[in-house]
Amino acid sequence: MDTLSSLADGFAVALTFQNIGLALIGCFLGTIMGALPGLGPSNGVAILIPLAFTLGLGPTPALILLTSVYYGAMYGGRISSILLNIPGDEPAMMTCLDGYPMAQKGRAGEALALSGIASFVGAFFATWGLVLLAPQLVKVALLFGPAEYFALFTLAFATLGGISASNQAKSAFAAALGLGLAMVGVDTQTGVPRFTFGEVHLYDGIDFLVAIVGLFALSEVFVFLEHRGSAAEEAAKPKMDIGKIVPSWGLIRYCTPTMLRTTVLGFIAGVLPGAGASLGSFISYSMEKKLVDPKGETFGKGDPRGVAAPEAGNNAAAGGALVPMLALGVPGSGTTAVLLAVLLSLNITPGPLLFSQNPDVVWGLIAALFIGNFMLLAMNIPMVGLFVRVLMVPPRILMPIVAMVSFVGIYGISGSSFDLLVMVGFGILGWVLRKLDVPLVPVILGTLLGNEMEVNMRRAVTINDGDYSILVGSPLAIALWTIAVVGFVLPIFYGKVLKRKMKNPSEEGSLKD
């Protein structure tokens, strides 16, 4: 009951004119960003963060705007999967398998509507899952001391490469690189400068927003420059004839069991560390296929259930991924890492204290997610034609706009050319790392959490009079370390198999949801 009354308070926060407007804008922009190949949830949110700051939005409105973008992008990804057979973002990859064949049979409208409903079901129930699960997790998190937090951060890094990571050394390298970048600047505990090379601009550290926008948004521009004029880009012309948009009740009822099953699966995949929405949709699709079509007769040939399953799955996973981010302050996926950056730059420490100190932020956000879901349902079924038209904007015009908006946002925060130069540097670094198949998300998370992680380690050891054994001094800490080790080692054996199954179509696919 406590939870429900908090949720009611949240609705009171969210239902202001400004917040509803922001949710609407966020959902709209998010759907567009999801639909456009090359712009996914993580770089979409990354570009908008600096703008949200320079506009002077408070914590709750800023979060509402950005999580609406996040949810919207999860909806939008399916549009280009179905119409173009090109996933708009990575989680929508599985939707291509049955969505495009449906479109070829002239049932594009039905596929779009059905996947819109499936997205809604997934996201709606996942948001309920968030409401119910997050406060429980907070109770567990209150038992955490500095040593446990240090172990938890290690766990996050160990599993972040994901179960589908093919080379764990590269994930480890990426995490260490991010942590190393976080060390630049004045040490918060003793006040001595570290790794600044005497450069005054570096004394307050590298702004992680600059790093995020450079790594995610600018590197995308470089990737497009590299692949300009390749076949896939030019061949993509959406079929404008999408047929009837309203699916029959029979079809919805036919797919309902599928949606409900995959929602649960997706949500669990989202909550677990290192999984995220891409894996959520993959697991949902393959489990559903095993269950209802074990012989492979209809799946892959335009089965509506094959459209509903991954969409419900990835949207549920998107909601699930918010649980550890809000309750523990440890994100499990790329986009939630970017959302964590928002919280940190607003001087809000996520984790258990967030629920007691800033209940208005948490519950306002959750209420806004409910509202945003209904908006997205409305946008994605009757108005889907509008987004189809947006797909006609070619990348050669779109990508420069992305680059310029990134510059505007970062310049708006600091007004310094130095930050822009650092951002270009990160753009190039991001491109090189993606070529080498080094995941970018651990780099981001490292720069975000590096200082916090170090502080927790030093605090734990200092409390224990310089004795390092405190780091493995409680059953909880030992359990976390064990999960971290298992999570790191497991992909070494299963990662390659899983990656092959997911048939990642993009070569530099290091941008996880």
Add this chain to the structure above:
Amino acid sequence: MSDRIFGGIGLLIALIFAWQATIIQESFLSDAVGPKTFPLIIAAVLGISSLYFLFKPDPEPTWPTLGRFAEIFFAALVMIAYAELLPEVGFLIATAVASTYLTWRLGTGPLQSVIVGIATSVGIYVVFKLILGLSLASGPLGF
């Protein structure tokens, strides 16, 4: 081969990082751990994973042709020039030039690129400066 070079560079970075960590000036008021330990752990992880790339490299990625490398290099150069010149010449001009260049290099015809570039610049200016009230760099001409 790429991975081996990458491993070599990574190892070099790890060594420099470790060396830089050891020369951190310690304050007389320090906690039990001090400002050096954690960076040294990071350097160790960097070094070990770099050694792994050296000895067990992944299959070669498909590097772009030399022309495309130049493409990326010049795009980065334009962005650097943009960052440096933005406060000097003002937002509208700098952005129009930079986005014209990028649009052109991404495969639009020259004349159309100029139009798209100017439109992009004016569009961003109207939305962010005039409607949302962001402060963009203003050059000698005031825009």
